[in-house]
Amino acid sequence: MTAIDKRTHDRKFVRTFFTTPTAVEGEDDSAKMLKSAAGLRGMKAPDVWVPDNEDATAPNMREEGARNIIDVVSEHGAEFPGEIHPRVVWHRDSPSTRYQGFQRMLEITDPDNGAVEHLDGFVIPEVGDIDDWKKADEFFTIIEHEHGLEEGSLKMSVIVESGASELAMGKLRDEMGKPTNNLQRMFLLVDGEVDYTKDMRAITPTGGLPEWAELRHNTSRAASANGLIAVDGPYDDIRDVEGYHERMTDNRSKGMLGIWSLTPGQVVEANKAPLPPREGYWLLDADGREVELDHEDGVEVYEGDRVSIEATADGYVLSVGNDELAVDEAELEDELLDLLDYVPSLDDIVDSMEEFEAAKEAGRGAIAMTQSATVAIDGVEVDVSRDRMWDEATYQALQTPITLFQDVYGNRPDQHDDLADLYGENVLERAMDVGN
Structure with missing residues (x-):
């Protein structure tokens, strides 16, 4: 039963x-x-x-x-x-x-x-x-x-x-x-x-x-x-x-x-809305408001006035709303990472799942996935990166967007052309194969 x-x-x-x-x-x-x-x-x-x-x-x-x-x-x-x-x-x-x-x-x-x-x-x-x-x-x-x-x-x-x-x-x-x-x-x-x-x-x-x-x-x-x-x-x-x-x-x-x-x-x-985006993007917590950064020539650019960075002789001053914080370069990266989140594309999700599946076949139970970007605020560019550990539990939890996509693709043939236009045929084929 x-x-x-x-x-x-x-x-x-x-x-x-x-x-x-x-x-x-x-x-x-x-x-x-x-x-x-x-x-x-x-x-x-x-x-x-x-x-x-x-x-x-x-x-x-x-x-x-x-x-x-x-x-x-x-x-x-x-x-x-x-x-x-x-x-x-x-x-x-x-x-x-x-x-x-x-x-x-x-x-x-x-x-x-x-x-x-x-x-x-x-x-x-x-x-x-x-x-x-x-x-x-x-x-x-x-x-x-x-x-x-x-x-x-x-x-x-x-x-x-x-x-x-x-x-x-x-x-x-x-x-x-x-x-x-x-x-x-x-x-x-x-x-x-x-x-x-x-x-x-x-x-x-x-x-x-x-x-x-x-x-x-x-x-x-x-x-x-x-x-x-x-x-x-x-x-x-x-x-x-x-x-x-x-x-x-x-x-x-x-x-x-x-x-x-x-x-x-x-x-x-x-x-x-529930489908993963075509392109991944970075979000910045700008004093309580989530703002999508603009991708320009490989750099993620913030152009608002709620967050600012000013270079000083001793390092930087990071301002978020009315709060100001004096930091060195390493501290600036850590502070920005706390304000940043990445929204993965369908291609990003498939890449990560394929990488974990390959690692699992090679006998490894957990691997580190790295996300990195160059963020520009007020003309100051900062390189940020974070590692996230992937194990079987992470893999299963993050499989939901792929399962959703596969369910849509399998049950809605009338949307195949729309999905192909959105993601490209190569990504579609890989997304249908991963996790199975």
Whole structure:
């Protein structure tokens, strides 16, 4: 039996969770947004597409929305490059709402309608405690039995939108694998911070959403403990690209590589953000602000005013914000190293992994990897270098970006040309071979 904390689905990672209204009121073709989303390809196409027959669709349009899902997915689903997981209505406190969701899932998955062969599962919102998750799972099992589908073939993803569902994540590991349920079908754990904020009765001075860092951590932890995938909720300021990137960067440090995308533009940003950069670059902590240095003729140049270096008769004066420090040349290098970090490119990561693999084959269990650069601040050039020990644990920990890349390349053939343009064919081939 597969260990419960091992990934059991073909996808190891999901970068993008893109929702689309299933029926738009007042349009000649109420399914026009579904049809548009079904035609997305390459970096504009999400890893998981969610025809949204819940919040994104008006209640009086949901019956028509369910029929639109059937029509669009049956016609275009075979060519869509990502997974397809419609969201249906559900609520932990409303049996009638749960029944509506069940009836629509039953209709959408009817083999006579032609859509189910292109569907991967369903997204269940507003779940409550673990018993509520098991109710949803039982409906999935009934649907599979009713339509002659393989038991467990429909994946179930949930949106964590309440304190009860957050606590339920802590019980999932004890429930999965029991003969009384099919919770092994679980796929995504998705945060829904808006409804979560309402459920928690939280208030902020501006009326904006709290960060809910603990929720994102708990969701990522539950995904790790149960072999699932964690996805953050929507970032609704769709013009704030920098803020979207900051949120994704913070999420990745928690192990949450996926995020909800509200527009094709956000899909592009979220598809690219977790991938290693084309070129490595140095970052400088400039008095609390991270600044990317400019690479000019082999030198990493800082041109801001938060950090300065002045040569003196006895050495140098290093200024960071309002702090000044008199140092000699060796001390200057040490101080700068404390302020510098290097972001490796895909090529850098592959180089390091290949070097360690070669060392391991030669019988060495650990090697030192050196990073070096010449940094220029106020015209003063300083050579810096640091050694990092690589052993098997380091190798395994730093394999995640490569595993992500390999998962994307293996599951998204429509993005091969984009990746080749970004990295070059030689780097792609080496990245697909390393670590295997």
